[in-house]
Amino acid sequence: xxxxxxxxxxxxxxxxxxxxxxxxxxxxxxxxxxxxxxxxxxxxxxxxxxxxxxxxxxxxxxxxxxxxxxxxxxxxxxxxxxxxxxxxxxxxxxxxxxxxxxxxxxxxxxxxxxx
Amino acid sequence: xxxxxxxxxxxxxxxxxxxxxxxxxxxxxxxxxxxxxxxxxxxxxxxxxxxxxxxxxxxxxxxxxxxxxxxxxxxxxxxxxxxxxxxxxxxxxxxxxxxxxxxxxxxxxxxx
Numbered sequence: 001x002x003x004x005x006x007x008x009x010x011x012x013x014x015x016x017x018x019x020x021x022x023x024x025x026x027x028x029x030x031x032x033x034x035x036x037x038x039x040x041x042x043x044x045x046x047x048x049x050x051x052x053x054x055x056x057x058x059x060x061x062x063x064x065x066x067x068x069x070x071x072x073x074x075x076x077x078x079x080x081x082x083x084x085x086x087x088x089x090x091x092x093x094x095x096x097x098x099x100x101x102x103x104x105x106x107x108x109x110x111x112x113x114x115x
Numbered sequence: 116x117x118x119x120x121x122x123x124x125x126x127x128x129x130x131x132x133x134x135x136x137x138x139x140x141x142x143x144x145x146x147x148x149x150x151x152x153x154x155x156x157x158x159x160x161x162x163x164x165x166x167x168x169x170x171x172x173x174x175x176x177x178x179x180x181x182x183x184x185x186x187x188x189x190x191x192x193x194x195x196x197x198x199x200x201x202x203x204x205x206x207x208x209x210x211x212x213x214x215x216x217x218x219x220x221x222x223x224x225x226x227x
Contacts, residue, residue, distance in 0.1 A: 004158075031213065033213075042217055042218070042219045042220065043159070043204070043217040045214060045215070048213050048214075050213070055213070056213070056214075091158050091159075093158070099212070099213055103149070103161045103164070104159075104161065104215065105161070106158030106159050106160070107158050108156070108157050108158050109156075109157070109158050
């Protein structure tokens with residue numbers, strides 16, 4: 001099994017630019033999570049999808065952030081416009097469980113730097 | 116808000132010694148606890164979990180202890196190896212929901 005695949009691994013962009021992060025969950029996993037990790041705030045849940053439907057987006061910082069899951073094998077997290085405070089590592093994780101975190105399988109993350 | 120509390124220490128141990136990483140949690144409604152390991156440049160990796168109806172659970176070289184009376188969780192690693200060097204996070208799950216609340220992490224350094 002290839003695990004959760006994220007791209008890009010590193011992204012450096014200028015303030016105001018659009019950033020799109022991509023995730024391919026493990027096949028057969030029904031739940032997908034986007035987390036953000038910073039030194040100051042640790043790991044924060046941004047949004048949770050179950051069976052491709054957004055269930056909880058209360059962790060999305062503001063309207064500049066949006067996430068989609070058009071099918072079971074693909075999700076995107078978009079930031080538009082990006083700001084320096086968005087600099088962080090963004091993780092996608094998937095789980096075989098419905099409505100229950102259980103064991104999460106994390107991707108290797110996308111490190112975003114906004115200048 | 117309620118959170119899993121974990122000071123951010125760095126634990127340095129000699130290779131071959133046992134390691135103990137501690138975690139305090141504050142939500143008495145939490146019924147499921149998990150330890151994750153995060154190596155540099157990688158995502159967190161599940162190590163072991165325990166339900167609130169258990170006090171102890173053992174895996175391969177790892178043991179998790181849960182003390183609900185004082186809301187304390189620990190991860191014990193036997194015969195610590197260089198490959199165990201990483202940041203370790205505890206996380207709590209409330210009422211079998213989708214939300215995991217992560218602690219701030221402890222860095223484990225293994226001296227050769």
